[in-house]
Amino acid sequence: MPEPARAMAVAEAGDATVEPVERTMVEAIRLALGRAMAEDERVLLFGEDVGRNGGVFRATEGLQARFGAARVRDTPLSEAMLVGLAVGLAAQDMRPVAEIQFAGFGYAALDQLANHASRMRNRTRGRIACPMVLRMPYGGGIRAPEHHSESPEALFAHLPGLRVVVPSSPARAYGLLLAAIADPDPVVFLEPKRLYRASKEPVADDGRALPLDRCSTLREGRDVTLVSWGASLVETLAAADRLADEGFEAEVLDVATLKPLDLDAIVASVARSGRCVIVHEAKRSVGVGAEIAAGLAEQALDRLLAPIERVTGWDTIVPFPRLEDHDLPSTPRIVDAARRTLDHV
Amino acid sequence: MRRVVARFEIPYRQLLAADGRLVDGSAPVEHPAAALRTRLHAMLRARLFDARAVALQRAGQLGTYASALGQEAVAVGVAAAMADDDVLVPSFREHGAQLWRGVRMRELFLYWGGDERGCDYEGPREDLPVCIPVGSQAPHAAGVALAFQLRGEARAAVCLLGDGATSKGDFYEALNVAGVWRLPVVYVVTNNAWAISVPRRAQSAAETLAQKAIAAGVPGEQVDGNDVLAVEQVVREALARAREGNGPTLVEALTYRLADHTTSDDARRYRDESEIAAHRAEDPIERLRRHLETTGALAADELAAFEAACREEVEREARAYLATPPQPAASIFDSVYARWPEALEAQRIACVARAAPDA
Ligand SMILES: Cc1ncc(C[n+]2csc(CCOP(=O)(O)OP(=O)(O)O)c2C)c(N)n1
Ligand SMILES: [Mg+2]
Numbered sequence: 084m085p086e087p088a089r090a091m092a093v094a095e096a097g098d099a100t101v102e103p104v105e106r107t108m109v110e111a112i113r114l115a116l117g118r119a120m121a122e123d124e125r126v127l128l129f130g131e132d133v134g135r136n137g138g139v140f141r142a143t144e145g146l147q148a149r150f151g152a153a154r155v156r157d158t159p160l161s162e163a164m165l166v167g168l169a170v171g172l173a174a175q176d177m178r179p180v181a182e183i184q185f186a187g188f189g190y191a192a193l194d195q196l197a198n199h200a201s202r203m204r205n206r207t208r209g210r211i212a213c214p215m216v217l218r219m220p221y222g223g224g225i226r227a228p229e230h231h232s233e234s235p236e237a238l239f240a241h242l243p244g245l246r247v248v249v250p251s252s253p254a255r256a257y258g259l260l261l262a263a264i265a266d267p268d269p270v271v272f273l274e275p276k277r278l279y280r281a282s283k284e285p286v287a288d289d290g291r292a293l294p295l296d297r298c299s300t301l302r303e304g305r306d307v308t309l310v311s312w313g314a315s316l317v318e319t320l321a322a323a324d325r326l327a328d329e330g331f332e333a334e335v336l337d338v339a340t341l342k343p344l345d346l347d348a349i350v351a352s353v354a355r356s357g358r359c360v361i362v363h364e365a366k367r368s369v370g371v372g373a374e375i376a377a378g379l380a381e382q383a384l385d386r387l388l389a390p391i392e393r394v395t396g397w398d399t400i401v402p403f404p405r406l407e408d409h410d411l412p413s414t415p416r417i418v419d420a421a422r423r424t425l426d427h428v
Numbered sequence: 429m430r431r432v433v434a435r436f437e438i439p440y441r442q443l444l445a446a447d448g449r450l451v452d453g454s455a456p457v458e459h460p461a462a463a464l465r466t467r468l469h470a471m472l473r474a475r476l477f478d479a480r481a482v483a484l485q486r487a488g489q490l491g492t493y494a495s496a497l498g499q500e501a502v503a504v505g506v507a508a509a510m511a512d513d514d515v516l517v518p519s520f521r522e523h524g525a526q527l528w529r530g531v532r533m534r535e536l537f538l539y540w541g542g543d544e545r546g547c548d549y550e551g552p553r554e555d556l557p558v559c560i561p562v563g564s565q566a567p568h569a570a571g572v573a574l575a576f577q578l579r580g581e582a583r584a585a586v587c588l589l590g591d592g593a594t595s596k597g598d599f600y601e602a603l604n605v606a607g608v609w610r611l612p613v614v615y616v617v618t619n620n621a622w623a624i625s626v627p628r629r630a631q632s633a634a635e636t637l638a639q640k641a642i643a644a645g646v647p648g649e650q651v652d653g654n655d656v657l658a659v660e661q662v663v664r665e666a667l668a669r670a671r672e673g674n675g676p677t678l679v680e681a682l683t684y685r686l687a688d689h690t691t692s693d694d695a696r697r698y699r700d701e702s703e704i705a706a707h708r709a710e711d712p713i714e715r716l717r718r719h720l721e722t723t724g725a726l727a728a729d730e731l732a733a734f735e736a737a738c739r740e741e742v743e744r745e746a747r748a749y750l751a752t753p754p755q756p757a758a759s760i761f762d763s764v765y766a767r768w769p770e771a772l773e774a775q776r777i778a779c780v781a782r783a784a785p786d787a
Contacts, residue, residue, distance in 0.1 A: 135698045136625035159595035159631050160562055160623050188561055191596075226542065228492050230560045367775065397775045399760045404491055404542030409757040409783055416782065 097291025106286040109279040111253035112142045112218075114288050115260040116180065120150050122290070123178060126264060129156040130165060130182030130218075139184055140220055140279055166192035169215040170199045173269070179215045180264060186221035186273060187233040200269040201244030213244075213269045216260075221249075222314050222364055224277040224411055226404040233401055234313075234365035239271040240342040240374075246270040246295055247342040249313040251278065254286045255339060258293030265292055275314035295340050298348040304332030307421050308352040310375060311362035312338040315412050319362050322417035331425055341371050346378040353379055357388030358424035362412050367395040389427030392420035436642045438635075441662050442652035446710050448718025457657055461725035467508055467656050468716045468731070471500035473738050474524030475713065477533050480742045481523075481540060485691045489750060491542045496521045498654075498686035501712030502618045503588075504528055505659025505681075509667055510586055516555040517569040517587040519562070521618070525588065529555060533745035538752060544763070545755065562623075563589055563596035566615065570602045573613035573676070584612040584670040586663070592623025594637050600644070603678060607644040610675035614666040615641075617678065618653065620685035621707075625698035641678035653681030654712040684710065757783030 106114065120126045128143055134157040137144030147155035158165045162183050169179035183189045196217070203213040223232030240247045248263055248270055250256035256274070263270035301316065302323055311319040316337055323333035334352050338344065353359045359379060361372040372393045379391055394412045402410050443454045450456070457464065478497055484490035496503065503524030510516065516529055523536055530551025539546025539558060547557035556572075559565035569587030576583045593599055594617055606613050617637050621628050634640060641648030651662045659681055666677035684707035688695045695704075720726035761768050761776045768776060 131623075132625045134625075137697070139624070139692075157626050157630055160592035160626070161595045161597065163597055164595075191561070191564070191598075226491055228540075228542070228560060229558075368772075397760065397779055398772050399764050402760045403544050406755060406757060406760050407542075409760055409779055413782075 097287070097289035099289065101287045101289040103285030103287035105283040106253050107280045107283050108250065108253045108256045108274070109140055109142050111257040111286045112260055112274065113144060113146070114286065115257045115264075116143060117146060117149065118288060118290055119178075119180070119261060119264040120146065120154065124154075125176065126178040126180060127154045127156070127172070128180050128182065129158050129168070131158060131160055131184050133157060133182050138182060140276060142218070142274070143182070162188050162191040163195055166195040166200065166217060169217065170195060170203065170213055173200075173213045173215045174203065174211045178264060181215065181217050183217065183219045185227075185231045185233070186219040186235055187230040189217070189219050189235065192217070193238065196239065196245060196269070196271070197242050201242045204268065205244060212267055214267050216263045216270045216272050218272045218274060220276040220279070221273040222275045222277055223401060223407050224314060226407070229403055232404075232407060234363070234396065236273055236341055236365055237370045240371055244268065245342060246340070247273065248295060248340050249273045249275065250339060251275065251313055251316045251337050253282075253284050255293060255299065255337070257286050258291055259295070259339065261290065262292035262295050266295060270295070273313070277314040278317075281317070296343050296345055297340065298345040299337045299339060300334065300348075300352070301337050302333065302335040304334040305356055306331040306333060307358040307360065307424055308334045308336060308349070308356045309360050309362060309417065309421065310336045310338060310349055312341065313364065315362045315364050318412055318414045319417055321414040322421060325414065325418050326421055331421070333421060338371075338375075344371075344374065344378070346375070346382065349375060350379065350382045353383050354386040357386055358421070358427075359387070360392040360394060360417060360420045360424060362394045362417055364396050364411055366398055367393060368398050370395055389424035392424055394420050436639065438638045438648055438650055440650040440652075441658045442655050443658045443661065444655045444715050444719050446654075446715055448715050448722055450719075459657070461720070461723075464657075464716065464720055464725060465730070467504055467660070468713065468720060468726075469734050469738070470504045470508070470528050471524065471656060471713045471716065472731070472735060473741075474500045474503060474527055476735070476738050476742050477523055477527060477536070480746055481537065482687075482691060484537065484746065485540075490537065490540050492690050492692045493540045494521045494690045495687035496523055498707065498711065499618060499620055499683045500524045501656035502616065502653045502659055502681040502683055505656040506586060506588065506616050506663050508656075509660045509663035511583070511667075513583050514667065515572050515583070515585045516552065517565050517572060517585055518556065518558060519565065519589050519593065519618075520558045520560055521590070522588045526555070531555070533742060534748045534752070537746060537749035541749065543752070543755065544759075545752075563593035563598040565589065566593070566596075566599045566602035567605075569613050569615070570606045570611055573606065573611035573670075574609065576612050577609070582671045584614060584667050586667070587613060587615045589615065589617055590623060591617060591619040591621070591628050591631055591637055592626065593617070594640055595631055600640070603641060603644040603646055603676070606676040607646040610673065612670035612673070613676045614663060614670055615676065615678045616663060617680045618683060619680050620683050622685050622689070622695075622699070624689045624693065625695075627699075636680060638678055638680035646676050646678055648678040648680065650680045650682060653683030654710045654715060656712055656716055683712070
């Protein structure tokens with residue numbers, strides 16, 4: 084089999100004639116899925132309850148009616164199976180987009196990701212690849228039951244061969260998901276469910292993919308760099324507002340693509356500000372924040388004016404809903420951490 | 429040459445018909461009338477708890493909740509068949525079994541209200557807590573049973589799981605090892621016809637879920653899951669075999685999920701109201717009530733009196749739940765390890781300092 088080509092005509096500039104419409108993140112995801120399916124008949128969606136029910140968060144609503152039950156399939160209840168299924172489909176040059184209902188149930192599929200999806204290309208020296216996407220709603224903050232608020236991105240990011248992507252807005256979700264589906268390698272696409280309906284922004288169905296290895300700068304500032312991804316950016320941006328009230332300009336970076344990491348952009352920003360606060364909902368130890376901090380230590384140590392701060396979930400089991408707010412990075416925690424870097428002499 | 433080397437059959441058991449009469453050919457029910465009333469009460473108690481939980485959720489006083497409406501006979505039948513020192517390894521929709529075994533309503537409310545203390549049962553200390561990752565509890569039951577076997581104890585584990593759970597590797601793998609080692613465990617599949625929006629026929633092409641036992645060399649049986657007496661009888665026999673060292677059994681109890689999957693679900697999106705209506709006629713509580721009435725074992729006002737007492741209990745427990753003071757923030761660190769590691773202590777201090785009222 085030839086090297087899998089880019090699955091679709093992913094326009095770099097996009098179709099400029101399409102008018103943007105205000106959409107939520109879940110609508111933007113649905114839009115991207117529909118677009119990808121319309122453009123490439125090898126794209127198929129499957130998972131538990133994604134068909135008639137349109138997914139428990141409605142991300143696939145209407146897609147079975149539009150594309151048929153052969154391409155939008157409800158699977159039996161089995162996460163290991165459905166990720167393994169994607170590996171087989173991808174080996175046949177299909178473009179599987181699998182959904183696991185909650186990231187907490189993705190642990191069951193780690194075997195397939197670590198032992199197969201991630202290394203098929205390498206083992207076969209490119210003869211067989213694994214162009215699949217595994218979508219999982221992830222993260223906390225919606226008062227969901229036990230096991231429904233996990234942030235396991237570091238587990239996936241640790242695996243060579245996988246890409247790990249976390250969108251933080253409707254427009255980036257649209258562009259990043261199109262890119263993930265077009266990418267020739269396996270992508271774990273973690274959707275912060277707290278953001279699914281949190282806000283709207285203009286999203287044009289222009290088919291424009293975003294790069295899978297670039298941070299985006301959400302706000303410019305020269306005093307301190309706040310680095311985050313996914314839902315935590317809400318609190319991070321709020322912290323930047325508070326800091327602005329105090330007269331400090333915070334730069335806010337959305338990492339978005341956790342693997343591979345756009346360390347250059349982070350280093351460039353921290354080289355300017357000299358201060359860095361890394362914010363993530365996931366547990367602290369051996370988290371992606373540690374990787375970023377290590378990268379900064381390697382590449383920007385001489386530019387740092389203060390120790391790097393991390394504001395993360397604690398090294399506890401994700402608390403049941405009643406106490407989850409004590410675990411999630413809050414705006415005051417981020418502001419305090421930023422102040423510590425600013426106060427450092 | 430071609431010959432049949434193995435043949436299997438899956439028995440189906442029912443004692444009470446939907447109208448409460450004994451099914452033709454059934455031996456008379458062995459239980460004394462008082463024991464039958466206990467089972468009726470337990471089902472009603474589970475249902476009243478369930479209704480209160482849904483109401484609390486609707487009022488914003490409970491988290492997402494999985495109703496067991498219509499499935500009470502499986503939970504109660506299974507629990508009634510168990511000995512106190514057996515161990516229950518439940519899924520998340522078997523409140524009736526947990527209540528029978530002494531889990532308190534306030535504990536269940538706490539659990540579904542998002543508080544870990546709801547898993548710290550005062551009553552059945554060895555029962556495992558609710559299991560949310562579907563099917564992942566199946567191997568635990570095998571492990572519990574292996575412990576009994578190793579220590580030579582005449583006890584058994586009972587694992588409850590759904591029809592959807594039978595599609596998971598965990599289920600097959602657990603059943604397989606239980607079969608090989610003849611572990612004292614009974615797997616009871618509550619086949620309520622749905623796994624969220626996925627109907628039973630889309631879950632497996634197998635004619636019955638009970639026959640999944642066959643491949644593991646384990647007996648598999650079906651039972652009318654709306655007939656509490658039949659469920660109890662089948663599970664009691666399976667438990668007796670287990671305790672005598674004759675290995676595991678898989679029981680498939682056929683019932684129906686009358687409610688939405690959870691309070692976050694809207695089943696009208698994927699199933700017809702008419703289907704639900706047909707299943708209402710099989711109500712397990714009605715069935716036993718009719719049976720008791722026709723046999724003269726239930727006085728006219730008895731059930732009403734019990735229901736009133738039960739409602740009182742539910743209210744008392746709901747009040748106790750609502751009045752339970754929240755756990756302190758520090759509690760998120762208290763039970764992660766036997767002792768919170770010194771190396772991580774700075775995290776605890778930082779969290780607690782922020783949670784302090786004057787912080
Ligand atoms: C491993 C896993 N995957 C997905 C889910 C989400 N989920 C919760 S319940 C459920 C359906 C379970 O169906 P079944 O086993 O029949 O039990 P029932 O809900 O009918 O009691 C699903 C898919 C989960 N909790 N665990
Ligand atoms: Mg079910």
